Amino acid sequence: MKTRFLLPAKYKLWGWMIFIPFSIMGLFALLQNFEVQALDVEIPSLFQTDFIFDQKAKESGSTFHMISDNLTNEILGVMILLGCVLLTFSKEKDEDEFIAQKRLESLLWATFVNSILMFLCLILFYSFSFLNVMIFNLYSVFVLFIIHFNLGLRKGKRQLG
Amino acid sequence: MKNNLKVQRAIKNLTQDNLAKLIGVSRQTINAMESSKYVPSTVLALKLAKVFEVKVEDIFQLEDE
Numbered sequence: 001m002k003t004r005f006l007l008p009a010k011y012k013l014w015g016w017m018i019f020i021p022f023s024i025m026g027l028f029a030l031l032q033n034f035e036v037q038a039l040d041v042e043i044p045s046l047f048q049t050d051f052i053f054d055q056k057a058k059e060s061g062s063t064f065h066m067i068s069d070n071l072t073n074e075i076l077g078v079m080i081l082l083g084c085v086l087l088t089f090s091k092e093k094d095e096d097e098f099i100a101q102k103r104l105e106s107l108l109w110a111t112f113v114n115s116i117l118m119f120l121c122l123i124l125f126y127s128f129s130f131l132n133v134m135i136f137n138l139y140s141v142f143v144l145f146i147i148h149f150n151l152g153l154r155k156g157k158r159q160l161g
Numbered sequence: 162m163k164n165n166l167k168v169q170r171a172i173k174n175l176t177q178d179n180l181a182k183l184i185g186v187s188r189q190t191i192n193a194m195e196s197s198k199y200v201p202s203t204v205l206a207l208k209l210a211k212v213f214e215v216k217v218e219d220i221f222q223l224e225d226e
Contacts, residue, residue, distance in 0.1 A: 094186075094187040094189075096185070096186040096187050096190055097186070097190070097201070097202050097205060098186065098187065098189060098190035098193055098199050099187065099189075099190075101199070156189045156192075156193070157189065159192065160177075160188060160189060160192055
């Protein structure tokens with residue numbers, strides 16, 4: 001069975017190089033509310049329902065308009081996601097049907113554990129702390145897969161030698 | 162399902178690594194098949210049969226349930 005949707009193996013290294021620094025920066029940005037001043041821009045907001053913090057939305061009465069926002073969080077978020085995607089979807093160097101099966105098993109496991117995490121999030125966090133925790137939920141399925149799959153691979157390799 | 166991959170390998174005097182390279186899989190796959198942790202695809206089973214010059218049923222047997 002040849003698994004589709006997989007990137008060449010070299011992208012895995014890129015994945016680590018992007019994921020690790022950007023997730024550290026992301027954690028830092030989240031905890032310290034860090035923002036790069038140079039990234040303050042006016043951007044179109046497609047679906048703005050946040051009437052508490054956004055006066056412009058209230059005044060204009062519509063949900064589509066330009067808002068002032070800092071792009072630091074967006075860029076960090078996208079880069080972390082890119083790192084996750086590269087790590088999750090790149091082939092192994094010796095990709096064969098056995099590893100393909102392990103890959104699918106890890107994906108299923110990750111989705112299952114993620115749903116448990118989501119359940120815990122929903123019942124344990126409320127209001128703004130819920131939103132903060134949900135940010136981690138964006139990436140948790142990827143992180144869970146990466147951990148489970150790679151640990152499984154390493155265990156398999158150890159059993160050989 | 163039972164298998165006698167190890168025996169067949171010994172007959173042909175192949176290491177796990179040799180066999181893996183011959184049929185184009187990783188050594189882990191061979192190891193997993195021998196320890197009954199993985200059931201190969203039909204294509205892989207046929208490739209193994211070709212290498213060992215036997216029938217597929219000579220390598221893999223269904224266990225009575």
